[in-house]
Amino acid sequence: MMSSLHAEVRLSAQDASRFVDLALAGIGREFPNKPGHVLLEKADIKSPREVTPVFYGHFDWHSSVHGHWTLVRLLRCFPEAPWAQKVKEVLGSRFTEEALKKEAHYLQSHPSFERMYGWAWALRLGLELRQLDLEEAKRWAGWFEPVEFAIVGHAKEYLPKLSWPIRCGFHPESAFPLSQMLDWARSVGDHDFEQLIVKKAVDFYKSDQHYPVQYEPSGNDFFSAGLNEADLMRRCLTRKEFGEWIGEFFPDFQLGNLSRPVEVTDFTDGHLVHLVGLNLSRAWALRGIASALEGPVRENLLAVAKNHEQAGLRDTFSGHYEGDHWLGTFGVYLLTHEAD
DSSP states (O other), rough: OOOEEEEEEOHHHHHHHHHHHHHHHHHTOSSSOOEEEEEEEGGOOOOHHHHHHSSSSSSSHHHHHHHHEEEEEEHOOOOTTTHHHHHHHHHHHOOOOOHHHHHHHHHHHOOOTTTHHHHHHHHHHHHHHHHHHHHHEEEEEHHHHHHHHHHHHHHHHOOOGOSSOOOOOOOSSHHHHHHHHHHHHHHHOOOOHHHHHHHHHHHTTTTOOSGGGOOOOTTOOOHHHHHHHHHHHHHHSOOOHHHHHHHHHHHGOOOGGGGSSOOOOOOOTTTTTTHHHHHHHHHHHHHHHHHHHHHHHHHHHHHHHHHHHHHHHHOOSOOOHHHTTHHHHHHHHHHEEEEO
């Protein structure tokens, strides 16, 4: 049975329209494009739209997936907004049974494609479609299920073979997708998947202590591996266990470099602009961590999160496609936080 997700919405329908515009601007923009697949033979040379007929825009597959998620999430939050009808029409033209079958087939045939960052966003999109209170969304969610099931099947085969966590500040990082997959498993009631993820997270991270905050960030991070890890562990441990664990992980809650927003020197550089996303993702991870704590520590973490949020949102709308094709999603994820 699927549990209900409740979004803590901290923006208006008018503010949301700016994020809608970002998502719509990239949703059908096929080029420039960075394919994420390996070409095995000449016949594999095809346009992005031919390979993945739904998720071909927004520069790459995972950004297209979470660009769609952005529209679905905002439609769920603001079903009566002036832009809502246009968004419904666009989504209806893209979430067709035949096109989603092709997406699912491609994923099924390419087990490592978009592992695990793209998987995470696709499962988050699946959850959002299930929660969208529209008659047509029931069809969309049903047609999207084969995409979810392909990913979950691959994850159930891959995770037992993944012997070590992946600690970095960009796509391959493992704590963020484990968090998203865990949310999906719990929401749809896949207890075997939930147990697999929790065990993997505990095996990877439970013994971690004295996280080296001085080693973050790297130059093109859009994640904090340390904060992502903590945001995962608060999902896996009881409140008491998490309080004890994080006290060892961040002794005295001295966050060092993690306490200060980062500055971006060039918004036209596709890697340097990652740092805008870092500010946004740090903010949502800090808010998630704070939700499992109490007292002055909680308030201090929320204050640090607010500083990162302000810096990240200030830079989200740069006018350069290097950031525009994906940063809106990070802003929406932060401002429409799922209340656990």
